[in-house]
Amino acid sequence: MNTMVRPDMIFDGIEVRSKEEALKVISHLCAKKNVAREVLLFQAFQERENMYSTGFGDGIAIPHARVRGLTEPVFALVRFAVPVEWEAVDGQPVDLAVVAVTPAEPEQDSHLPMLAMLARKLMNEKFVEGLRLCRNRSQLYYYMMREMR
Numbered sequence: 699m700n701t702m703v704r705p706d707m708i709f710d711g712i713e714v715r716s717k718e719e720a721l722k723v724i725s726h727l728c729a730k731k732n733v734a735r736e737v738l739l740f741q742a743f744q745e746r747e748n749m750y751s752t753g754f755g756d757g758i759a760i761p762h763a764r765v766r767g768l769t770e771p772v773f774a775l776v777r778f779a780v781p782v783e784w785e786a787v788d789g790q791p792v793d794l795a796v797v798a799v800t801p802a803e804p805e806q807d808s809h810l811p812m813l814a815m816l817a818r819k820l821m822n823e824k825f826v827e828g829l830r831l832c833r834n835r836s837q838l839y840y841y842m843m844r845e846m847r
Contacts, residue, residue, distance in 0.1 A: 703842040706731055707774040708835045717784050717792075721747065724761060724776055724797055733772045733799050734765045742799075753786025758820055762798040771800040771812070775829075775838060794829060796820065819845065 709727055714720040721743045729736035742763030746752060752761045774797040781791035798813060819825045825845055832838045 703773070703775075703839060703846060705835070705839045707772065708838050708842075709774065709776045710835045710838060711779045712776055713779045714782055717747070717782055718744075720776075720778070720782050720784075720792075720795065721761060724774070724795065727776070728772065728774060728797070728799060731772075734768065738765060739763060739799065751785040751787070753784035753788075753790075753792055754820060755786050755788040755790065756823075756826060757781060757786075757790055757793045758826065759784050759786065759792040759795045760798065760817070760820070761795055762800065764800050764802040766802040768799065768801040771798060773798050773816075775842065777829075777838070794826075816846070 707728075712720075712723060712727075714723055722740055725736045725739035725743060728734070728739055733739065742765055743761050746761065746763055751759075753759045774795075776795040776797060778793050778795070781793040784792040786792060796816065798816075800813075828841055828845065829838065832841050
């Protein structure tokens with residue numbers, strides 16, 4: 699569970715003006731935490747977005763990328779100060795991004811059940827509402843720890 703939610707990977711009040719800027723900032727934040735090189739992360743997120751938008755709907759995006767050499771998945775929660783246009787399936791701007799950076803090697807796909815559980819949670823209105831009611835990083839962390847058991 700500690701891999702799923704780390705307090706240092708929760709970012710709140712992030713100010714960006716576009717999806718591209720959001721992906722750059724997310725890449726920068728993850729790189730600062732030694733996930734992978736910033737340029738590599740941004741390129742991987744962009745390639746994924748070019749396939750189709752990761753705008754999940756209901757104000758949520760799930761930008762994700764596979765990175766070679768990563769030994770464990772890394773997840774981040776990013777809450778934007780102002781919703782960002784993301785080309786989401788429902789056309790709504792995004793205020794929450796749940797970021798997943800996972801190993802590119804198929805033998806390291808042990809994170810998939812955790813990712814599936816997270817996707818199910820993000821479809822639950824009560825869970826998403828609870829995320830939005832959190833007032834700061836600390837509350838976001840403890841809410842995720844409690845709800846993702």
